[in-house]
Amino acid sequence: MKGATMKPGIRLKPALLFALLAVSLSFQARAAGNVEAGKDVFATECAECHSVREGKNKKGPSMFAVVGRKAASIADATYSDPLKASGITWTPDRLDAYITAPKKLVPGGKMKYDGLASATERADLLAYLATLH
Numbered sequence: 054m055k056g057a058t059m060k061p062g063i064r065l066k067p068a069l070l071f072a073l074l075a076v077s078l079s080f081q082a083r084a085a086g087n088v089e090a091g092k093d094v095f096a097t098e099c100a101e102c103h104s105v106r107e108g109k110n111k112k113g114p115s116m117f118a119v120v121g122r123k124a125a126s127i128a129d130a131t132y133s134d135p136l137k138a139s140g141i142t143w144t145p146d147r148l149d150a151y152i153t154a155p156k157k158l159v160p161g162g163k164m165k166y167d168g169l170a171s172a173t174e175r176a177d178l179l180a181y182l183a184t185l186h
């Protein structure tokens with residue numbers, strides 16, 4: 054009767070593995086969807102003025118590695134004085150506030166963009182920006 058000697062701890066393992074797999078699969082599926090959607094949002098809302106290529110500035114500075122960067126820190130981009138003086142570091146939180154209402158976070162700044170009202174689109178966009186490294 055070898056089967057009857059199975060410890061509860063051993064019987065738990067397959068269930069635990071299955072749960073972990075399910076969680077990680079659903080996480081990956083959602084993360085991938087957000088990034089793809091965010092890429093589209095970027096193309097429609099931001100690409101006119103921003104490139105995602107390192108060192109390529111258009112009307113606005115490159116968005117390469119923007120998450121975690123200090124505001125107005127790209128040497129050959131031209132920035133407004135209010136943005137230079139803002140002391141902002143582009144955490145996801147600050148980026149969200151800026152994209153919601155650029156003029157509110159940086160009064161007198163020169164990003165001519167009215168803001169993105171949809172919280173879902175902003176979350177997708179932030180997921181995409183976080184991949185630019």
Ligand code: HEC
Binds near residue numbers: 102131143164166
């Ligand atoms: C009409 C052109 C235009 C559009 C559209 C635009 N931006 Fe900008 N953006 C600028 C300019 C110009 C600046 C510099 C602002 C300043 O110096 O005050 C800027 C600055 C920024 C900065 C600060 C970067 C740094 O190095 O400090 C971020 C972040 C940013 N934009 C993100 C976005 C995102 C995300 C979108 C799309 C939702 C967007 N912008 C849409 C022109 C634009």
